[in-house]
Amino acid sequence: MQVPRNWRLQKHRYNLLGEVCEHCGVKLFPPRDVCPECSQGAQALYQFSGAGNIHSFSQVFDPPNGHTENTPYIVALIKLEEGPMVTAQLTDVDVDQLEIGMEVEMVTRKMSDDGTEGMIIYGYKFRPPIVD
Numbered sequence: 001m002q003v004p005r006n007w008r009l010q011k012h013r014y015n016l017l018g019e020v021c022e023h024c025g026v027k028l029f030p031p032r033d034v035c036p037e038c039s040q041g042a043q044a045l046y047q048f049s050g051a052g053n054i055h056s057f058s059q060v061f062d063p064p065n066g067h068t069e070n071t072p073y074i075v076a077l078i079k080l081e082e083g084p085m086v087t088a089q090l091t092d093v094d095v096d097q098l099e100i101g102m103e104v105e106m107v108t109r110k111m112s113d114d115g116t117e118g119m120i121i122y123g124y125k126f127r128p129p130i131v132d
Helices: 003-015
Strands: 017-020 044-047 051-060 073-080 085-090 103-113 120-127
Touching: 051 085, 085 103
Parallel strands: 085 120
Antiparallel strands: 017 044, 051 073, 051 103, 073 085, 103 120
């Protein structure tokens, strides 16, 4: 990933920062220039809680180039508490423990790196909530 793009996307990937439409109230992730519900522009930033539920999941055994380091890994479609669906990797959980509807929370984790001398890329993944 290029350095400028990494810096530009940092807020969204580290904090699950999206938008809320000021016209119809729909919450959007990732941010968009135009609301898909009412076709209005000028979206206000919105901080998502990071809490959600597993809507669907799959285990990846044959990943795309550049993502072979942690194979196999689990990818899930997460329905956030606030409404939007997010595709993300799951972490800190075995595939045998997963269930549709299971509660998860967003965490920041290492996604990839550009070798021993390059940039380390972090982003959001989801895991089951830690219970005290």
